[in-house]
Amino acid sequence: xxxxxxxxxxxxxxxxxxxxxxxxxxxxxxxxxxxxxxxxxxxxxxxxxxxxxxxxxxxxxxxxxxxxxxxxxxxxxxxxxxxxxxxxxxxxxxxxxxxxxxxxxxxxxxxxxxxxxxxxxxxxxxxxxxxxxxxxxxxxxxxxxxxxxxxxxxxxxxxxxxxxxxxxxxxxxxxxxxxxxxxxxxxxxxxxxxxxxxxxxxxxxxxxxxxxxxxxxxxxxxxxxxxxxxxxxxxxxxxxxxxxxxxxxxxxxxxxxxxxxxxxxxxxxxxxxxxxxxxxxxxxxxxxxxxxxxxxxxxxxxxxxxxxxxxxxxxxxxxxxxxxxxxxxxxxxxxxxxxxxxxxxxxxxxxxxxxxxxxxxxxxxxxxxxxxxxxxxxxxxxxxxxxxxxxxxxxxxxxxxxxxxxxxxxxxxxxxxxxxxxxxxxxxxxxxxxxxxxxxxxxxxxxxxxxxxxxxxxxxxxxxxxxxxxxxxxxxxxxxxxxxxxxxxxxxxx
Numbered sequence: 001x002x003x004x005x006x007x008x009x010x011x012x013x014x015x016x017x018x019x020x021x022x023x024x025x026x027x028x029x030x031x032x033x034x035x036x037x038x039x040x041x042x043x044x045x046x047x048x049x050x051x052x053x054x055x056x057x058x059x060x061x062x063x064x065x066x067x068x069x070x071x072x073x074x075x076x077x078x079x080x081x082x083x084x085x086x087x088x089x090x091x092x093x094x095x096x097x098x099x100x101x102x103x104x105x106x107x108x109x110x111x112x113x114x115x116x117x118x119x120x121x122x123x124x125x126x127x128x129x130x131x132x133x134x135x136x137x138x139x140x141x142x143x144x145x146x147x148x149x150x151x152x153x154x155x156x157x158x159x160x161x162x163x164x165x166x167x168x169x170x171x172x173x174x175x176x177x178x179x180x181x182x183x184x185x186x187x188x189x190x191x192x193x194x195x196x197x198x199x200x201x202x203x204x205x206x207x208x209x210x211x212x213x214x215x216x217x218x219x220x221x222x223x224x225x226x227x228x229x230x231x232x233x234x235x236x237x238x239x240x241x242x243x244x245x246x247x248x249x250x251x252x253x254x255x256x257x258x259x260x261x262x263x264x265x266x267x268x269x270x271x272x273x274x275x276x277x278x279x280x281x282x283x284x285x286x287x288x289x290x291x292x293x294x295x296x297x298x299x300x301x302x303x304x305x306x307x308x309x310x311x312x313x314x315x316x317x318x319x320x321x322x323x324x325x326x327x328x329x330x331x332x333x334x335x336x337x338x339x340x341x342x343x344x345x346x347x348x349x350x351x352x353x354x355x356x357x358x359x360x361x362x363x364x365x366x367x368x369x370x371x372x373x374x375x376x377x378x379x380x381x382x383x384x385x386x387x388x389x390x391x392x393x394x395x396x397x398x399x400x401x402x403x404x405x406x407x408x409x410x411x412x413x414x415x416x417x418x419x420x421x422x423x424x425x426x427x428x429x430x431x432x433x434x435x436x437x438x439x440x441x442x443x444x445x446x447x448x449x450x451x452x453x454x455x456x457x458x459x460x461x462x463x464x465x466x467x468x469x470x471x472x473x474x475x476x477x478x479x480x481x482x483x484x485x486x487x488x489x490x491x492x493x494x
Contacts, residue, residue: 018193022050023200023215024060031055035189035217040106040336040369041326049192052216057184057225060214064155064182065231067211072152072180074209080130083178085206086199087123090116093202099328100194101166106335106369108327111290112166119170119199122452126178129473138482145485150478152180153233153257157226159247161239162188162338163293163391164450165195171452172236173199173213175473181234184214186226188239190338192217227251234258236468236476238295241389241415241461248464259466259476261457263389264417265299266447267410269432270311271403271423272304279307279422280314283395286420286446288322288373291334292393293342295462296418296440296448300379300386301397302409308399312377315395316361319373324366334393336369346371346392353385353396363393381412389415403428407435416459418447439463 020034021027030050037047052060071079090097094116101112135149156176160169165187173183187195196215203213216222227235227250234257237247241262251258268286270279286298303311327335337343347365353376354360363374374394379385385396400406410419418440421429429443439458442449450456455467466476 016047016193017201018047018049018197020048020050022052022056022217023197023204023213024056025063025211025214026204030216032218032222035192037104037190037192038339039103039328040338041103041328043368046103047193049197049217051189052186052218052222054221054225056216057186057218057222057229060184060216061155061157061226061229061231063211064184064214067209068152068154068180068182071177071182071209071212076130079178080127082203082206082208083123083127083174086202086208087120087127089202089205090120090123097166097194097198100198102328102335104191104194105162105165105290106327106338107290108332108335115164115166118167118450118452119174122167122170122174125452126174129175129178134478140484143487147483147485149481149483150179150474151481152478154181155232156181156183156234156236156477157229157232158183158185159223159226159235159237159239160185160187160195162191162195163290163295165191166198167450168238169195169199171456171468172238175468176236176477177208177212179473179477181477182212184216184226184229184232186216186218186222189217189219223247224250227256228254232256234477237261244463257479258464259468260464261466261468262295262417262462263391263415264295264297264458264462265387265389265413265415266296266418266420266438267300267302267436268298268420268447269406269410269422270301270303270307271406271421271425271428272306273424274304274307274422275424276307276310276314279303279311280318282420282422282446283311283315284318284373286448287395288319288334288393289448291337291371293338293391294448296450297391298420298447299390299396300409301395302400302406303397304406305399305401308377308397312361312375312397315397316375319362319375319395322373324370324372334370334373337371337392338369340369342391343369343371346390346394349384349388349390349392350374350376350394353379353383356380356383358383358385358396381409387413403432407432411435411437414461417462418442418449418458420446439467
């Protein structure tokens with residue numbers, strides 16, 4: 001039985017600049033009151049930050065729009081220097097940032113360090129963007145000049161989730177700023193420090209112009225105000241499909257561009273010629289990393305019937321051996337789920353699937369917000385464990401008879417984010433891959449990958465065709481403008 005331990009350090013014993021505040025033209029008292037941030041592993045109070053109201057969002061958007069004109073007018077070397085200075089500051093404060101990520105999200109230290117390293121990479125990428133070409137010279141007759149150039153939207157509103165708050169915030173706000181936009185950010189109220197306030201502090205020291213970045217922790221009221229505000233031209237949202245549908249609908253009503261990176265019910269396909277040891281290693285990582293609270297987690301392990309029983313037994317052995325506990329005070333493989341609401345959701349999906357005939361081989365809920373690594377075998381497409389995004393540490397195993405059935409099962413979902421295929425036969429795996437409706441596809445690897453230089457996004461209920469990362473950032477955070485230049489105005493025959 002898991003025993004939770006009190007944390008060794010009380011984060012509230014220090015006076016942080018964001019105490020009861022947000023970032024909007026400096027550390028500012030917000031008019032919506034405050035938000036108390038709890039540590040998922042212990043229930044301890046980590047921080048108390050400001051809560052943004054509709055009025056706070058309106059003031060921030062107006063100020064951001066005014067600041068954006070000055071930002072895009074700066075010499076590109078100065079814009080790039082801001083990102084490079086911020087990267088140096090993130091590296092120098094890595095231990096502090098890591099502790100906030102661990103304590104706010106319940107992450108193990110390895111996962112927290114990955115977020116930090118990724119944001120440093122994204123900051124250098126944002127600096128490099130400043131020297132990239134921003135348009136094309138088009139064909140033109142009569143000595144005129146015809147140009148197509150990429151121009152910023154103006155102000156981008158960003159709404160980010162709790163699970164990877166540092167990197168998912170960085171993945172949106174850094175390219176938005178790099179392309180010349182101002183940003184108003186609403187981080188998830190469960191992770192406002194690692195999801196935005198730390199970056200606000202870093203950018204303030206790095207010399208980012210005032211009012212270019214606003215960080216407004218808040219709830220549904222602030223989110224809706226962000227989407228509806230007339231000074232915000234684009235919305236970037238990462239989170240659940242249910243909330244994404246509402247944001248997409250509201251943004252569409254205001255004729256705003258919206259980038260939606262949503263949930264997934266991802267398939268890891270293990271063919272009959274796969275190496276069992278490597279398959280188990282990949283499957284464990286894909287479903288139990290960060291307690292399965294990743295949009296790319298393997299929600300369905302589709303295993304050839306000749307390997308399914310051995311795979312399930314080996315996975316259950318691994319589940320029983322993995323330590324679960326407070327990642328801030330213990331060396332563990334899994335930490336807590338973000339809160340009790342999420343734990344009850346995972347419990348409901350597991351219990352309902354067992355009632356429908358699935359076999360529980362290992363795992364289940366522990367004390368507090370902890371859910372042990374879980375293995376469900378004999379899962380069928382009618383069960384919740386096959387249909388619903390669990391966002392918890394659950395391996396759901398479904399056997400298939402041949403490659404055609406594997407494809408049918410993998411595509412039997414409204415989602416279309418990520419898939420992995422394990423087989424020494426690349427040709428065979430490629431034939432399967434060509435039939436899968438997903439935005440991310442990995443042959444001989446599992447489903448969880450993230451890299452700031454690749455286009456991240458999905459099909460169907462996993463997104464709206466938008467992508468974050470690398471060349472896709474130009475598509476999302478700028479728009480085309482056609483410009484012609486003539487030496488003198490022509491005379492028209494009218």
